[in-house]
Amino acid sequence: MVSCAATNSLLTLSDMTSHKRIGILTSGGDCAGLNAAIRAVVHRAIDTYNWEPIGIFRATQGLMERPIGAVKLTIPLVDRLLVMGGTYLGTTNKGNPFAFPMENGELLDRSPEIIEGYHQLGLDAIVGIGGDGSLAILRKICQQGGMNFVAIPKTIDNDVGVTEHSIGFDTAVNIATEALDRLHFTAASHSRAMILEVMGRDAGHIAISAGIAGGADVILIPEIPYTIANLCERIRLRQLEGKNYSLIIVSEAVKTECGEIVQVDTNRYGGIGHYLATKIAAASGAETRVTTLGHTQRGGMPSPLDRLIASAFGVAAVDLIAEEKFDRMVAWQRREVISVPIEEAISQYCAVNPQSTLVKTARGLGIYLGD
Structure with a gap:
């Protein structure tokens, strides 16, 4: 697997095409099936809509970095990811961007840097894959910065509201x-x-x-x-x-x-x-x-069910962007993928009844x- 550091590159407005450019990132703890979701987003974006998908490294940290930690994603690159565990893009579950711990001990609001990174990349929308905590933070940043956001639920705990399955649980x-x-x-x-x-x-x-x-x-x-x-x-x-x-x-x-x-x-x-x-x-x-x-x-190859659900979520998330239905999360209910407002999903914690x-x-x- 290519390391994030090896492929870091600054993608600026000069790289843009006339097509839509969408970002994708994975946030929070890793789990099996994340790469399958990334692969599905890239396939749908390119094959169906002729868009340009951009992978963002280490969740929101990639958008804080200068140069921005991001890479153009291609079908040959992502096709080998289907059976791989973890996430090619890397992730983090540390450091709230609104109170980010600095080396001097100070807590700094770095959300403006994330917003600036999004706009520097010329993104039309962003797909965020995370649990309820990550999605709540991402949603707040996107609302603050005028960023179009679509969410995909992942967590081995399967506790995100509304959806019957989250990526990683079955594995x-x-x-x-x-x-x-x-x-x-x-x-x-x-x-x-x-x-x-x-x-x-x-x-x-x-x-x-x-x-x-x-x-x-x-x-x-x-x-x-x-x-x-x-x-x-x-x-x-x-x-x-x-x-x-x-x-x-x-x-x-x-x-x-x-x-x-x-x-x-x-x-x-x-x-x-x-x-x-x-x-x-x-x-x-x-x-x-x-x-x-x-x-x-969390580790190892994703189960067939996690690959299936992650693939269905990835395709559906890109379709939501095409329909300009933002601030929504894809969810699995009764053998179908639906979408719900992100606020509804993260406000309904799903414990065992x-x-x-x-x-x-x-x-x-x-x-x-x-x-």
């Missing part, structure tokens, strides 16, 4: 499910309670989906309370039934019984698996082990969820 679920599949055998061999901690900063979508698909005995998500006593009782009942092991999947955002979030540091969740292991061992005597998937859920079909399915399978 993350596949990875977590495969991990459970593998843990079954070592858990049974050693008569252990195996705990798998998965991502999900505030929502339990990965845990509930992978837990059902991977045959977990316990699924703990932040949306449903639990007690150590009831959890250990479920393990004890399995032992009485001759089931000498248990598989437990837990979302990183699950709190302790005291209502505390376990964190690696002030910015990162992590450690609830080890907390549970200590409590379970002390209360039930079960030998426990913990596996934390961490960033493996305790009355949802997946929760009812888990309970129907005898999986302990809490309560």
